Amino acid sequence: MKNLILLFALTLIFNVSAQEEDMSNLNWLTDLEEAKLISLKEKKPILLYFTGSDWCAPCKMLKQDFFSTPKFEEKAEKMVLVMVDIPRRVDIISPEQKKINMDLVRKYNKNGSYPNLVALNAKGKVIGEISGYTFLRETDRHYAFVDSVLENY
Structure with missing residues (x-):
């Protein structure tokens, strides 16, 4: 039984580390x-990313296909990034952060996409x-969106 608990704990630690x-x-x-303060000081647009990190399959794919690429990392240097996570698991973010994130959802993601x-x-x-990301895993629209924001800011 102790070995099973240890194995579970190690698996949990590994999964949390992999997410981070x-x-x-x-x-x-x-x-x-x-x-906003950084945006004003550095004259950069803000990019809010609404995600359900532990339940949204398209979010997980977009993270892998788009956000975790060198191409996006280069563009990200010209933006201020804000992640607004709405996980189902209660151990991913604090209750205070969840309330802040829900307020941002109500203001900037009214459709809940x-x-x-x-x-x-x-x-x-x-x-x-x-909004959205398809199972075809094409990131062209997302790069075009980011390029448009950067060109027009």
């Missing part, structure tokens, strides 16, 4: 107010949005 390693080269914030990318200016005004 994904997109680790990117500086994802969780505080929009902090992102996941994954959903919303670009903002430093004042928090929406300047673009793209």
Whole structure:
């Protein structure tokens, strides 16, 4: 029984570590107010990423196919990134962060689409949005969206 518990604990630790390693080269914030200050200071657009990290299959695919690529990492240097995670598991984010994230969903993701990318200016005004990701795993629309935000900011 002790071995089974140990095996379960090790599996859990490995899964949490693997989640944290994904997109680790990117500086994802969780505080929009902090992102606005950085956006204003550095004259960069804000990219909100609405995800359900533990339940949304298209979110997981987009993370792998888009966010975890060198091509996106290069573009990310010109943006302020904010991850708005709405997980089902209660141990992924704190209750306080979940409340903050739900407030952001109500304000910027009213349709409840996941994954959903919303670009903002430093004042928090929406300047673009793209939602969804298909099982065809084509990222062209997402790169075009990011390029458009960067070109027009």
